Amino acid sequence: MPRRFFKKFSVKHHRFSGHWSMQPFRHMLADQRLWAIRRKTVVPAVALGTFIAFMPFPGHPLLAMLAALWRRVNIPVAAVTTLISNPLTMPPIYFACYRVGAYLLRVPPEPVEFEMSMAWVANVLVNIWQPMLLGCVFIGALASLFAYAVLDLFWRRSVVTYKLRKRAMRRRQAPEHQNQSAGRS
Numbered sequence: 001m002p003r004r005f006f007k008k009f010s011v012k013h014h015r016f017s018g019h020w021s022m023q024p025f026r027h028m029l030a031d032q033r034l035w036a037i038r039r040k041t042v043v044p045a046v047a048l049g050t051f052i053a054f055m056p057f058p059g060h061p062l063l064a065m066l067a068a069l070w071r072r073v074n075i076p077v078a079a080v081t082t083l084i085s086n087p088l089t090m091p092p093i094y095f096a097c098y099r100v101g102a103y104l105l106r107v108p109p110e111p112v113e114f115e116m117s118m119a120w121v122a123n124v125l126v127n128i129w130q131p132m133l134l135g136c137v138f139i140g141a142l143a144s145l146f147a148y149a150v151l152d153l154f155w156r157r158s159v160v161t162y163k164l165r166k167r168a169m170r171r172r173q174a175p176e177h178q179n180q181s182a183g184r185s
Helices: 002-008 013-017 021-027 037-055 061-073 075-084 089-103 116-182
Strands: none
Touching: 037 061, 037 075, 037 116, 061 075, 089 116
């Protein structure tokens, strides 16, 4: 069940909210929805984190935590989901986003080599930021919708399967229980 999977990685809110840096937000962090491992808080948090992971700016986990606080979804799940975008995955993600954005804007794509340096930002990003940003928003939205749909479907299916197994187990145990009580009378 997805709930058990997410519960392994859950953060106890009293440990997090007790930190001195969280003093200004402490009154907001008491909301149980921000920490609950439920479909209604985890699935949107995954979608939110996925969308933010595709955005071309630093600070994804912090932004995801603030957005999760604003949307009242699971904060740790939203922050961890942003790790889709990491130093290994950034170049292919942003290259694909640039190509999609250039296609959507009908701009001929320039040959671009991605590197993480201020010189690259000053010389190359200045020329390609519009198609790249459009592609990031477009692909981020698609990936977010896909993540939401797949996780929601998986979660619902696992709950139904769990209930069916439980019902079948009760049916198997019911005749044994009836036979034992009939033997006593």
